[in-house]
Amino acid sequence: MKRPTIKDIAAAAGLSKGAVSLALNGRPGVSESTRARVLDVASELGYRPSVTARALSSASADAVGLVLVRPPRALGDEAFFFQLIAGMQSEMSCALLLQVVASRDEEIALYERWFAEHRVDGVFLVDLLVSDPRVELMSSLGMPAVVVGGSGHHGSLASVWADxxxxxxxxxxxxxxxxxxxxxxxxxxxxxxxxxxxxxxxxxxxxxxxxxxxxxxxxxxxxxxxxxxxxxxxxxxxxxxxxxxxxxxxxxxxxxxxxxxxxxxxxxxxxxxxxxxxxxTALSRDTFAFGGRAARALVAVMGGAVPTDVEDVLPELVVxxxxxxxxxxxxxxxxxxxx
Amino acid sequence: MKRPTIKDIAAAAGLSKGAVSLALNGRPGVSESTRARVLDVASELGYRPSVTARALSSASADAVGLVLVRPPRALGDEAFFFQLIAGMQSEMSCALLLQVVASRDEEIALYERWFAEHRVDGVFLVDLLVSDPRVELMSSLGMPAVVVGGSGHHGSLASVWADxxxxxxxxxxxxxxxxxxxxxxxxxxxxxxxxxxxxxxxxxxxxxxxxxxxxxxxxxxxxxxxxxxxxxxxxxxxxxxxxxxxxxxxxxxxxxxxxxxxxxxxxxxxxxxxxxxxxxTALSRDTFAFGGRAARALVAVMGGAVPTDVEDVLPELVVxxxxxxxxxxxxxxxxxxxx
Structure with a gap:
């Protein structure tokens, strides 16, 4: 049987996914009676108890996640990612849980596990695909996420992007x-x-x-x-x-x-x-600042802010x-x- | 009151710190009666219950830690660390919990918290100081650790170093x-x-x-x-x-x-x-491979291997x-x- 998602609970309870997420995460914005109903429905549907338990505990994981799909040897040469990571750290008071994997499937499995085990409070999504299964995954998990570098709108996710x-x-x-x-x-x-x-x-x-x-x-x-x-x-x-x-x-x-x-x-x-x-001659942008902007966006979303799209400054051609x-x-x- | 350490439990139980660590971590090497005695003493001393509970659960944190004390903006330019991190990832199947902090004190507080919350299974120590409090801290916590880049012997810790x-x-x-x-x-x-x-x-x-x-x-x-x-x-x-x-x-x-x-x-x-x-003209070494070697050393220590010092190849002068x-x-x- 397919594991029930927040979407399923929302449908069964006759509520929005947002309301279900607030209820499961113990956040303000829903009444206590609604919260109780959501927990009943979640329990009836067999919503994975450990997830529920962890989500209900208000304890922060005190880390955000970043998964990179790259051959590690090639990654070491890409200054872009280290500047991005350093910039993210400059605007976060928590740790970054970093893992390099070999495929998108491994990446998705990792998010599901990190969510289930409450290892992270949110994630950065990089290297966005044209049709990216991660966007729907984050929405269905109710996991705070920021799309880094993918132009345009991505479901209900916040994004920080350059044109x-x-x-x-x-x-x-x-x-x-x-x-x-x-x-x-x-x-x-x-x-x-x-x-x-x-x-x-x-x-x-x-x-x-x-x-x-x-x-x-x-x-x-x-x-x-x-x-x-x-x-x-x-x-x-x-x-x-x-x-x-x-x-x-x-x-x-x-x-x-x-x-x-x-x-x-x-x-x-x-x-x-x-x-x-x-x-x-190169297109230059401040990748460190870009990482910082992405971190601020994720911190805002984790704090309950409405996800928005932030357009980064246009890269400048340095001749x-x-x-x-x-x-x-x-x-x-x-x-x-x-x- | 100071929080009791493995050392205190060892003294009170009349056992070595190693035996206490084995007992608390549910590892083979001590008898069941010794293990029971250690748990009693730990409980009497008020050894933080969450730590005990987590340490007793055999569940792996499935992450190892790396704390860097640098101004983040300067860090982004240091290719050395990203090569090191990429190399570490190439030899680990778990995630790297990375945090950049402003001082050694913050670094030490972070290790204590990560240990107490069982956030990591082990840590890499970089930028070793001449007289480094982290070496004794790791021993007293019983936290698996590998010193990266510090020449010579460091208490009971494993090290991977270049001359x-x-x-x-x-x-x-x-x-x-x-x-x-x-x-x-x-x-x-x-x-x-x-x-x-x-x-x-x-x-x-x-x-x-x-x-x-x-x-x-x-x-x-x-x-x-x-x-x-x-x-x-x-x-x-x-x-x-x-x-x-x-x-x-x-x-x-x-x-x-x-x-x-x-x-x-x-x-x-x-x-x-x-x-x-x-x-x-530069002293060249394969930092990616060095990171990989450090990760293998940490994985070995986490698996119960006796900590050893691994000398890396001497950097080669490329004229x-x-x-x-x-x-x-x-x-x-x-x-x-x-x-």
């Missing part, structure tokens, strides 16, 4: 102004929502665009760049979905004797110390040495149209 | 062979054990050595470098205790018109992508563009004595 569509549009406009026409994109995982948003923006603003997908590792960035530069009509500009792939791509270009930026412009997402020291006018285009023309 | 003395000695020998005599060191926090070990090795092998202390941030690396290069007898080589300070130092040199490596050699600890792309023969020394001489 990837507008950011990609601005990068392409910058490259076009420099005279680039053959622009390629080395994207991240195609299943991720922000990849799709960037794909959409890229497709609508580039005529002869080529998109190859990597997995954020240096290897995948290098491989995609080799493929692009080896084509008969090689691009004059490549936009990468993260810093690690972009740095690897610039190194491949150097090894192949393709000079950056004279013959190839390189633009990276996720500006980092890596981009700063590699002099790469460094890796981008310039397209080959064959006069510097004056390029310079004039950029300014 | 900082030998590593510093090898760096100085390398610089001396290149003709350097005025060598400076930009060290990390002077309260840390590994800083002291490196200080000792530095003092015993450099005659006119100058040591300035930073806090691993770019700002402190830049400030120390400005002070060193502004002195009447500026050093011809600087060894930095981490990558972030070294990169900032090299940038200060460039801004001051001091050319690297012609006029100044720069060597960094903690090789990283930052050093790789900044072409800095890149930031170091060379001292000013005024012929290239031949330098080259000959290095080989």
């Amino acid at each position: 990837d569509y507008a950011a990609m549009t601005s990068v392409v406009a910058y490259l076009k102004a420099l005279g680039h026409r053959r622009i390629a994109r080395v994207a991240g995982l195609p299943s991720l929502l922000h990849t799709v948003r960037r794909d959409e923006a890229f497709a609508s603003s580039v005529v002869d665009g080529v998109v190859l997908y990597g997995d954020y590792t240096a290897e995948s960035g290098a491989e995609a760049t080799r493929a692009l530069l080896g084509a008969s009509l090689a691009p004059t500009a490549i936009v990468y979905d993260n810093d690690v792939m972009a740095v690897a791509g610039a190194e491949v270009a150097a090894r192949l004797g393709v000079s950056v930026p004279e013959e190839l412009s390189v633009v990276a997402w996720d500006d980092s110390v890596l981009c700063q020291h590699g002099r790469l 460094r040495g890796s981008s310039g006018v397209a080959p064959g285009v006069g510097r004056d023309a390029g310079g004039a149209s950029v300014s | 900082d003395y030998a590593a510093m000695t090898s760096v100085v020998a390398y610089l001396k062979a290149l003709g350097h005599r005025r060598i400076a060191r930009v060290a990390g926090l002077p309260s840390l054990l590994h800083t002291v070990r490196r200080d000792e090795a530095f003092a015993s092998s450099v005659v006119d050595g100058v040591v300035l202390y930073g806090d691993y941030t770019a700002e402190s690396g830049a400030e120390a470098t400005r002070a060193l290069l502004g002195a009447s007898l500026a050093p011809t080589a600087i060894v930095y205790d981490n990558d972030v300070m070294a990169v900032a130092g090299a940038e200060v040199a460039a801004r001051l018109g001091v050319s690297v490596p012609e006029e100044l050699s720069v060597v960094a600890w903690d090789d990283s992508v930052l050093c790789q792309h900044g072409r800095l 890149r563009g930031s170091s060379g023969v001292a000013p005024g020394v012929g290239r031949d001489a330098g080259g000959a004595s290095v080989s």
